[in-house]
Amino acid sequence: MKSFFDELYKQHHRDLFQFLIYMVKDRAVAEDLVQEVYIRVIKSYHSFRKQSSEKTWLLSIARHVAIDYFRKQKRKRDRIIETFDWTKNKESLRDGLPLPEEVAVMNEEVKEMYRALDKCSFNQRSVLILRYLQGMSIQETAEALSFSESKVKTTQHRGMKALRTHIEKAREGGGDIE
Numbered sequence: 001m002k003s004f005f006d007e008l009y010k011q012h013h014r015d016l017f018q019f020l021i022y023m024v025k026d027r028a029v030a031e032d033l034v035q036e037v038y039i040r041v042i043k044s045y046h047s048f049r050k051q052s053s054e055k056t057w058l059l060s061i062a063r064h065v066a067i068d069y070f071r072k073q074k075r076k077r078d079r080i081i082e083t084f085d086w087t088k089n090k091e092s093l094r095d096g097l098p099l100p101e102e103v104a105v106m107n108e109e110v111k112e113m114y115r116a117l118d119k120c121s122f123n124q125r126s127v128l129i130l131r132y133l134q135g136m137s138i139q140e141t142a143e144a145l146s147f148s149e150s151k152v153k154t155t156q157h158r159g160m161k162a163l164r165t166h167i168e169k170a171r172e173g174g175g176d177i178e
Contacts, residue, residue: 005042012055015134016062022129023066025118033069037062056143059134063126063145070122116166124159127152 016037021030040061048057117125123145130141131152138156142149 004045005038008041008054008058009038012058015055016058019059019062019129019134020066022117022133023125024069029069033062033065036065040065052143053140056136056140059130059136059144060146067122112167112170113163116163116170119166120159120162123155124162127155128159128163131156 013034017030017034020033020037021027024030024033037058041058044061048054052060117128120128126145127141127147130136130144131138136144138149138152141147142152145152147155
């Protein structure tokens with residue numbers, strides 16, 4: 001088990017971390033989620049049947065961890081919204097989530113693409129990240145996301161179309177993607 005885990009970490013940690021940072025856009029949160037993925041790997045090691053590659057198995061776990069994180073954040077937001085005094089605090093309602101420092105040094109077009117990617121659906125974003133940023137094949141992406149290959153192709157096509165639309169709207173409006 002220890003050698004399996006060490007090898008898994010050595011080969012796939014960077015891809016795992018990049019996937020999560022692209023999903024949550026916060027380095028500290030991504031680091032916490034990586035730890036959660038490794039905890040789940042240790043707990044479910046016995047059930048790994050090697051029907052897919054270790055990388056797709058790991059990224060599948062990461063995707064589920066990200067989904068759980070977003071659900072938890074939504075529940076927190078909903079509780080805050082219920083108790084928030086809307087008459088007093090209108091100007092303090094800004095989204096303060098910082099982009100990863102890697103994004104800060106990128107040129108403006110790449111930043112624009114990342115902002116547009118945030119506007120895509122969760123499934124579209126997952127497919128586009130795995131296909132284009134992680135360089136996974138359609139088959140590997142399908143395995144990691146528990147999708148059929150045709151669903152990956154359709155989601156990829158729709159995601160690229162949505163990405164183009166969001167970028168064009170931002171350029172027509174002469175400002176940021178909102």
